Amino acid sequence: MADKPGLPLRRSLSQSPPVAAGILFGLGLAVAYALVWSIQELSTVITALVVAAFLAVGLERIISTMTNRGMRRWLAMTILFLGLFLVFCGGIAAIIPALVRETTQFVENVPGYYEDIMSSDLAAQFGGESGLLERAQTALTGDNVMATLGGVAGGAASAANGLVWTITTLLLTVFILAAYTQLRQGALRLVAASKREQTGRILDGILAQVGAYLIGALAIGFVAGVSSWIFMAIVGIPYAALLALLVALLDLIPQIGATIGAVVVTLVALAVSPMTAVASAIFFIAYQQLENWVIYPTVMRSAVKVSNLAAIVAVLVGGTLFGVVGIVLSVPIYAAVRLIGKELVLPRLDNS
Numbered sequence: 431m432a433d434k435p436g437l438p439l440r441r442s443l444s445q446s447p448p449v450a451a452g453i454l455f456g457l458g459l460a461v462a463y464a465l466v467w468s469i470q471e472l473s474t475v476i477t478a479l480v481v482a483a484f485l486a487v488g489l490e491r492i493i494s495t496m497t498n499r500g501m502r503r504w505l506a507m508t509i510l511f512l513g514l515f516l517v518f519c520g521g522i523a524a525i526i527p528a529l530v531r532e533t534t535q536f537v538e539n540v541p542g543y544y545e546d547i548m549s550s551d552l553a554a555q556f557g558g559e560s561g562l563l564e565r566a567q568t569a570l571t572g573d574n575v576m577a578t579l580g581g582v583a584g585g586a587a588s589a590a591n592g593l594v595w596t597i598t599t600l601l602l603t604v605f606i607l608a609a610y611t612q613l614r615q616g617a618l619r620l621v622a623a624s625k626r627e628q629t630g631r632i633l634d635g636i637l638a639q640v641g642a643y644l645i646g647a648l649a650i651g652f653v654a655g656v657s658s659w660i661f662m663a664i665v666g667i668p669y670a671a672l673l674a675l676l677v678a679l680l681d682l683i684p685q686i687g688a689t690i691g692a693v694v695v696t697l698v699a700l701a702v703s704p705m706t707a708v709a710s711a712i713f714f715i716a717y718q719q720l721e722n723w724v725i726y727p728t729v730m731r732s733a734v735k736v737s738n739l740a741a742i743v744a745v746l747v748g749g750t751l752f753g754v755v756g757i758v759l760s761v762p763i764y765a766a767v768r769l770i771g772k773e774l775v776l777p778r779l780d781n782s
Contacts, residue, residue, distance in 0.1 A: 747760065
């Protein structure tokens with residue numbers, strides 16, 4: 431009887447264990463390399479999916495509140511996204527007039543700024559107007575101009591790419607929300623029937639933790655925005671309401687968001703006076719320490735039931751490993767791991 435296809439190869443490998451081990455080891459390395467390469471190449475897509483899923487889970491908490499009161503899911507989603515769109519448009523409508531007004535004033539004052547700079551002592555140290563113009567002509571070589579244009583073009587391309595991925599993430603969020611129930615049921619179908627009830631309970635607990643974290647983050651951003659608005663109103667920083675809104679939005683990024691908002695507000699305060707800028711820097715440094723070590727851990731302990739120490743350590747580890755995305759997702763991931771350990775690992779250890 432003729433041998434089956436592949437039988438001679440298996441027979442030769444069984445007779446040569448080192449050869450078989452070498453082939454299997456090489457195949458394992460190839461698969462591992464392909465997996466690592468795929469993750470690196472798809473890192474942006476994976477990040478967009480993770481962020482979209484995180485936003486969808488958080489928004490699902492709001493949608494489920496409306497659907498539990500008898501509202502159709504499509505209507506609840508329409509109301510939610512329409513409300514978010516109106517808030518966004520309202521913010522843009524409030525910002526644009528201020529930007530146009532400030533830009534117009536700046537253009538009108540450019541001649542005065544030029545005269546002040548040329549008559550200053552600093553300009554005199556470089557030979558006055560003629561010396562500065564000569565230095566400018568020397569610096570504006572063809573290579574320098576091309577390098578500058580290349581940097582500007584690269585920055586514009588990065589900004590456009592970021593905008594595209596932001597829109598993509600928002601669209602993914604909508605699609606995940608629309609198929610939320612089907613996705614949950616499909617995930618449970620992958621588990622053995624005897625384990626589905628327990629798995630469903632754990633999954634719902636994890637999703638509830640993520641939603642609670644997002645609400646907690648919004649509360650922290652609200653506190654940061656209100657505190658900043660009160661400070662700016664007291665010291666007389668212009669556009670206090672718009673800057674407070676910016677601080678609140680940036681503060682959704684824990685640990686570093688408040689720093690970015692502080693830099694923006696301090697630069698605006700510098701236009702008022704140097705002392706106002708110093709006061710702004712002192713306020714935001716003090717507030718960021720208060721938020722990082724008191725407000726953030728306290729709110730997360732209340733929302734996600736995570737201790738102060740665990741919240742701080744999770745944020746530090748997540749930021750070190752995965753950057754901004756790691757910072758944002760660190761606390762809900764820790765809460766999810768803790769819940770899985772509580773439901774699966776600890777009972778087995780107690781019964782062993």
